[in-house]
Every structure is written in C-alpha cells, then in structure tokens.
Amino acid sequence: MACRITELVIDCADPQRLADFWCEVLGYVELGWEGEDHLEIGPPGTGFGGPQPTLVFGRSTEPKRGKLPLHLDVNPTDRDQDAELERLLAAGARKADIGQTGAATWHVLVDPEGNEFCLLRSRVEAAEN
Template sequence: MACRISELVVDCADPERLAAFWSEVLGYVEFDREDDGSIAIGPPGTGFGGPQPVLVLSPSDDPRTGKLRLHIDVNATDRDQDAELERLLALGARPVDVGQTGAESWHVLADPEGNEFCLLRARLRPL
C-alpha cells in the first residue's frame, strides 16, 4: 500500500488573501477554518480525502528567504495557456524570474505573497 498526498500546507502572512487567490485559480472552495487562523480550501463537493489534495493556508510570521524548494504546477482545463496566463495575471499572479532561459514551455509566476508556481502548457481534462 502507498500514501497519497492529501494536503499541501502553505505558511503565509495572510491566509484570507491566499485562500481567495488559490480558490479562484483552482476553482476550490473554503471548507474549514481552524482557531489558529488556518484556512483549508479544496474541490467543491469533495474536500479532504478527494482525488485532489486540499490546500491549507496557515498563518506564519516567519520571513521567507530564497526560492521555494517545492512549488505547485498548474494546467488550464478549459482554455489555452495564453488565455490562462492572462486570467492568472488578472487574479494577482505576477511573472518571476528563477533563472529560466526563455525557451521553456511553462510560465513561472508568483502568488500574491511571492510563492512561485508554474503554469504548464498542456491542457488537462477537469475532474
């Protein structure tokens, strides 16, 4: 038997802001709040334990230093990469340079708190 990724926990200064951003990016909904200020978001109708991992935005005052060692990759489900890039930028993502050459088939972006993520070229079927 093997494990499954059930949650990705992101330490952040403003869980409300990041929960709103990532909910829009992924089509997720809020399904839990903890007393410590953590907010869990996940796919509508499934939440924890579903086919996709949930995101837990956890409050932290610790400063981030350097490039993340782990990041999220996303793929559009209902439009091409250019249209999805436009949508993500309108939601508050911004392009970042982590040393890419310009020949990559993906875009490196950052969420409103500067956490890097990549928009890949392939379009995936929605779950």
C-alpha cells in the same frame, strides 16, 4: 498499501488572501478555518479526503527566506495557455524572472505572497469531484 497526498500546508502571512487567490486559480472553495490561523480550501462537493489534495494556509510570522524547496505546477483545463496566463495575472499572479532563456514551454509566476508556481502548456481534463 501506499499513502497519498491529502493536503498541502503552506505557511503565509495572510491565509485569507492566499486562499482567495488559490480558490480562483484552482476552482476550489473555502472549506473552513481550523482555529484562527489555518484556512483550508478544496474541491467543491468533495473537500478533505477526495481525489485531489486540499490546501491549508497557516498563518506564520516567519519571513520567507529565498526560494521554497517545493512549488506547484498547474495546467489549463478549459482554455489555452495564453488565455490561462491572462486569467491568472488578472487574479493577482505576477510573472517571475528566474533567469529563463525564453525556450521554456511554461511560465514561472508568483502568487500574492511571492510563492513560485508554474503554468504548464498542456491542457488537461478538469478533475472529477
């Protein structure tokens, strides 16, 4: 028997702001608050325990110190990479300069709180709920 990832917990200053952003990016929905400080989002119709992990945004007053040791990679599901990049930028992502040479096939972006994530080139099938 093995474990599987059921949720990712992300510390942040404004859980609602990040939840709104990542719901737009991933097509997730708000699943609810746990207390006043933790907001969970996940796939519509599935929620916690489904085939995709949920994201929990926990309010933290600790300042972010440098690059996080973990980041998310996302792939477009219903458009090419260029169109998806434009959609993510319109949703509030920003391009990040981490010293890319221009040879990479992915784009490094940051969410509204400055957390890095990458938009990869390959188009993948949308996840089944």
